[in-house]
Each structure stands twice: as C-alpha cells, then as structure tokens.
Amino acid sequence: MVVKLSPSPPAPPHSGAQAVPQGEGNFPEPNAPTSPLPAGEGRVDMAAANPTWSEGRLTLTSDAVWAALHEVMDPEIPVLSLVDLGVVREVTVSGDVVTVTMTPTFSGCPALVEMQRLIEVRLLALGAASVAVNTVLAPAWSSDWISDEGRRKLKAFGLAPPPVHGGDVQIMLFDVVRCPRCNSDDVLVRNTFGSTLCRAIYYCNRCQDAFEQFKPL
Amino acid sequence: MNDDLRAALAARLLATADDELMLAHRNAEWTGHAPILEEDIALANIAQDELGHASIWYGLVEELTGQDPDRLVFFRDAGEYRSAQMVEQPRGDWAFTMLRQYLFDAYEMALLARLAGSAYQPVADAAARMRNEELYHYRHSSAWLRRLGLGTAESNRRMQAALDVLWPLAGQLFSPQPGDALLNVEGYWPDLNELRQAWSGVVIPALEEAGLGETASAAGPDDRRVHSAHLDTLLADMQMVARADEEAVW
Amino acid sequence: MPPELTHDERLTAFEARIARGEKIEPGDWMPDDYRRQLIRMISQHAHSEIVGMLPEGAWIEHAPSLRRKLILIAKVQDEAGHGQYLYHAAESLGAERQDLIDALLAGKAKYSNIFNYPTLNWADVGMIGWLVDGAAIKNQTMLTGASYGPYSRAMVRICAEETFHYKQGKEMITLYAQGTPHQRRMAQDALDRWWWPSLMMFGPPDADSTNSTTLMRWGIKLKSNDALRQEFIDEIVPELHAAGLCIPDPDLRYDENSGHWLTGPIDWDEFWRVIKGNGPMNRERLRARRTAHDDGLWVREAMAAYASRSSVIGKRSTVSGQR
Structure with missing residues (x-):
C-alpha cells in the first residue's frame, strides 16, 4: 500500500464557512x-x-x-x-x-x-x-515479542503483561497472573475474553478491583 | 503450480473461508443478546477471530485467482458459496450455538494442526498464525460442552436436541471436492477421511463424557454446493448494504 | 487500635484527601452519599455500555465490507467489555451486579438517553462513533480525574478505546460524505438525526442538573454539563464542516467575541420525554435486554448446577484422598 499525501478537504457547505476556525479538535489523541x-x-x-x-x-x-x-x-x-x-x-x-x-x-x-x-x-x-x-503472517506474532520496555509500560497503564511462554501452551494458558497495581497473585480470572481480542479480565482480591491482562498468544 | 492444482487449492480455501465467515456471522448475532455479559464478550471475540481467519483464507484465494475478498463475500449468490450447512444454520438456542462451536472448533484444531505442515507455504503460515487463537476457542467451547451437557436436565436435553440436528450436518465438513486428490499428493491439504477420523476420535468421547448419547446417523448433505434455505436469508441480510450501491467504496 | 474518629472528623479527612488529589480506594472510609452517588453513576455508565450494544449491534449482520464488519464487531464487543469492567467497579463499592441488572430490567435504572434513538441506516454506525463516542470521550476524559480510584483507572483505558472508535467513525463518515450520492445522502441523513441527541448527552442545562454540586465537591465530576457540551460543540462543528456535512441547525453561528460556536435552542422537552421512557426505542431496548435475560435463565441455572456439582466432586476426591 503506497500512500500519497491526501487532498485538502472540500470546502464547508455553509455560506459562513469562512468563519470556520481551522485545525483539529482537542479529543484525546493517543499519538x-x-x-x-x-x-x-x-x-x-x-x-x-x-x-x-x-x-x-x-x-x-x-x-x-x-x-x-x-x-x-x-x-x-x-x-x-x-x-x-x-x-x-x-x-x-x-x-x-x-x-x-x-x-x-x-x-x-x-x-x-x-x-x-x-x-x-x-x-x-x-x-x-x-x-x-x-x-506478513509468518513468523506468527507472539506476545513473547513484546519488549521489556513494552511490558513495563503495559503494567504502568494498568494491563498485566503476558507471561513469556516460549510456545509452551501450559504456561500460555495457566501461568500465574499478577495484579499490575500491587503485584499480588491472589487474583481470579473473570473472563478469558476481554474488551479487545488481546485482553482477559481478572479480579485482584487484595485491591478489591478488576484489572485486565494482555493475553498471551 | 498448474491450473488444475491451482483450481483445486482455490476451491478448498474458498470452502474454508466460507465456513469461517458464516460461523462468524452467526456468532456475532449473539452480540448484545447472550445469556451472560461475559458471553457477549467471549462470543464477539470468537466471531472476530473467525472473521479474521476468513479474511486470511479469502486473501489466499485472491493470490491464486485474483478475486477480491469483498466481491467474493458480498456479490456471490447462495449457489456460488461453498460453506457447510452446519455453519449456515440460525444461531438457535445457546446449546445449539455452543455445541456447533465445539464441533467446529475441534474440526478446526485438527485441520490447522495439519495445515501448519502444508507444503504450500502461505497455507502453512496462515495455519501457524491461527492455531494459538483457536486454542482459546476450543478451550472455551469444550468447557461449555461439559457445563451444559452435565448441568441440568434441561440443559442436557437441549444439548442432545442440538446434537441430533448437528451430527448429520457435520459430515459435510469432510465431504470431498474435485481436485482433493491432487492437493493431497502435493501435500497442500490433508486427507479429509483421515481428518474425519481424527476429529471423531476427539469429539465422540468428549460428547459421551458430557452425558450426550446416541444420535440418529441419518445421512446429511454431502456436496458443499447444496445449501439450506437459511443461506438465502443470511445472504440477503449480509449483502443488502453493499449491494445497494455497487459503485461505492465502503 | 486507632482512636475512634467522629463522623465529622472522618469527613474532614476524606475531603482533605480529595482536595490533595488523592484517590479513594475500595477499602477506604467514604461518606455513604459518596458511595451511593458513585454506584448510581458507575452503574448508569455500565448500563449505557450494555444497552449501547443494541443500536449498533443490529447492523453487524449488514456491514458492507469484511473490514467494516470486523471493526463493528470489535467495537460492540469493546462496549460489552467496558460494561463488565464498570460493573466490577460498582461491585468494589459493595453493589451486587445482579441487583444493578435487575433494576435495569425493571425499568428503574437510567442509562444514556442516546440509545433510545433508532439506527435507521448503515451510516448511523459511523455517526455514532463520531458524535456519540466523541461526546462520551469528553465526559470520560473528565472522569479519568475522578476521585474514586477504580473508576478513574477504568476510564483511562476506556477512553483510549473510545478514542479509537471515534476515529473509526470519523474516518467512515468522512469517506461517505465524499463518496457516491447514495453514501452522501446516508451520511447527511445520519447527521440530521444524531446531531441534537448527541448534544443532549451531556445532560440537562446546569440550572436543572440536580446532582452536580455534590458530585463536583467530591471530585466525582470535575466540569459542568454546559461546559462540557460547549467544548464538544467547539470541536465537532469544524470537523463536520471539514467533512462537507451540513449541521441541521439554522441558528448555528461562530461567535468571534467568545470564540465559541453557538447553537440554536436544544429541545429539552424531548430530552425529558425520552428520559421518562417515551423515546422512540425505550421499550424496544428494555424488551431486548429482558428477552436475553429470560432466554438465558436455563443457561445460568445449568452453570450454577455444574459449578456446584464440580465443587462437590472436588470435595469428594479430597476426602477419598485423605483415607
């Protein structure tokens, strides 16, 4: 996919369009x-x-x-x-x-x-x-490829990083999950499917609060 | 790759993609209507993965035949689809949806395990990509198989009723298509009889353990060109916006 | 054992913590009214996510490309995920999810009014992403600063996902607004119907907002309804104009002096009519939720039966293991 610079937007339909202040809104912009x-x-x-x-x-x-x-x-x-x-x-x-x-x-x-x-x-x-x-599809992405820096950032964002599983399904599915806030392993899985494909929902008994895990794949 | 082989592979990929598409479509119908909130989320997750898999398989069809995936999905009529009737069926009750999911997940697990070793590298790569995702599905539907099969008398009755409908239809997943022998010789696609045996070896004991019993062995549809009337209504819903303006980029 | 504090001393300490910007956590002391208000707000928010799945979910089966279908399933699923997450946040305050859901099904709990409007064409899906999620983000960005820890943390992640929805909706409508005549009509028709309801999403004018004062004092709410609404209008109007769409408000004008876009009067009678249950889709939304709940009863019974049997089997094997 080769991208060219996009054309400028069409003129607004209103006659008073000249008064439109240009520029983007202030919606939170992840990037x-x-x-x-x-x-x-x-x-x-x-x-x-x-x-x-x-x-x-x-x-x-x-x-x-x-x-x-x-x-x-x-x-x-x-x-x-x-x-x-x-x-x-x-x-x-x-x-x-x-x-x-x-x-x-x-x-x-x-x-x-x-x-x-x-x-x-x-x-x-x-x-x-x-x-x-x-x-490309190969080699297939693995959550093991998330960098150490990435894991720290996930945790700071409130997402428990996935365990490094090296392809071992036992670790992938059953490794200990820790609360990203307090590190406790006294946690319960509430849903192995979360709000996005790459997340699962857990509950930390110590914080008495739910958290999400970035799912191992 | 000679033309016969190419056509055979494209036909197999198309059937595989169509199955995933139909199942994704049916599962997504539960979004907002599932028995518990957790399952709204889980089933939508699974539908999304399946749609992702369908897109990958359609993409491989495109590499072989030049057919655009969206044209294939939104501008083919029922007679040109190669999906199995099992996945075209309406979602039914939760037992029907979960049992269908289990039977299909077990099939897909077995299929992907073999395709990961396909001599056609793009298929092997795609299968390798999908296998770990499928593991989450299989674990989920297996848990539901036991939960509903062994839950209450009513849940067991509903599961048995679903099995009675689904079992004769499941055979179509393994029905032969022209050119299968070529694919097998080249190591591009596994032998479907062997696949069926492997699948049966997994699902029959699991169904029994879940308290589900004998079911009629009535012959189901075999040829993938034969569809139920449900496919027509499904396609009418799925294609209505796209077909309302053929010139549009959606 | 710490010395017993009087209620007033605790309240003073509590309000001082909020003033210092500290987060209140689940086990902490909090005034009953703080707890009540939070449960009310968080559960309304959770219900909105759940009911909000319905208007867009109805179009999943009609999505006109593989990519749009995938994006829409993902979006509606995000909403369910947010719902589950928010119910957990309400539970951390001592509420029971079942009680909250029962109140919703009984028609006693509120959810966002916006979801009582119908989705009539495919472009509505994009317009909801752009306007409705755009408006929701305004509110939720504010709530990332809320004083209750679990709610504020949930909002940080929810906002990031909502921002993605907003961008997807904007991308879709911008494409359609410059697309075929059929697509342009769809996009404009969607804007005509969603514009005013999206402005009402911020709630009644400040003068009529009953809960605002307490909520602001305790750091649950940090900006007034009208202030948030104006922020939204100032940002969304130029975006809609840039896409080539016509906003259905003959009185809309840019005020050079204040630097704000000023709209014509909002029909608050309609707002109150819908909130009292007489909007176009109130009954249908609750009917859909009740049907899902009723149809799921046997499933939940089976889950409970299987879970209790599994635990019995587990105990038995422990006993036999001890012999």
Missing part, C-alpha cells in the same frame, strides 16, 4: 506527541521531521525510521509503541522510499489498518517520499 491528526495528514510539519540532508538531497537512515516508529503508539494502548509491541518486523530504506514490514497480533485485530496508517503518516512526516507497509 498526540508525535503523529499528525487524521485530517491533518496533508500537512507535513517539517519542523518535526528528522531528516539528514546531504548534497541538497534528503537522506533517510534506517535508524531514523526505527526511532520514528518507536513514537507510533498502539491505537488502543496509547503508551505502547508498535515497536515495543513487536509488530514491526523489518524496515528497508532505499533513498527516500521506505518499506515497513509488519505482522498483526491477532488475525482479527481491528486496529491493523489504523496501525498501517499511523506508520505511513509518521514516516511521511519524517520526510519519506513514499511509504509501503506490507503485512
């Missing part, structure tokens, strides 16, 4: 620190970009791309970057053309398309002329 808002895709903020110029030509490095991707957050877990989530598998840079290879977490993850879009928007802002985001 606010780094990524332009949806309707602002056409506007690339060069000040925020991080290009290297050589002989008057923009040069992107793979390190710069990885660093930028570290700032692209999961659409539903705004503290966790896609790199920490382990879904970005490969980056190749050829001149100002960037190809990112990613893999979905769960097959039915509804956020996949949004993740691709956020990657494209961020890399265009970095100065890429075109961005292709390919999706």
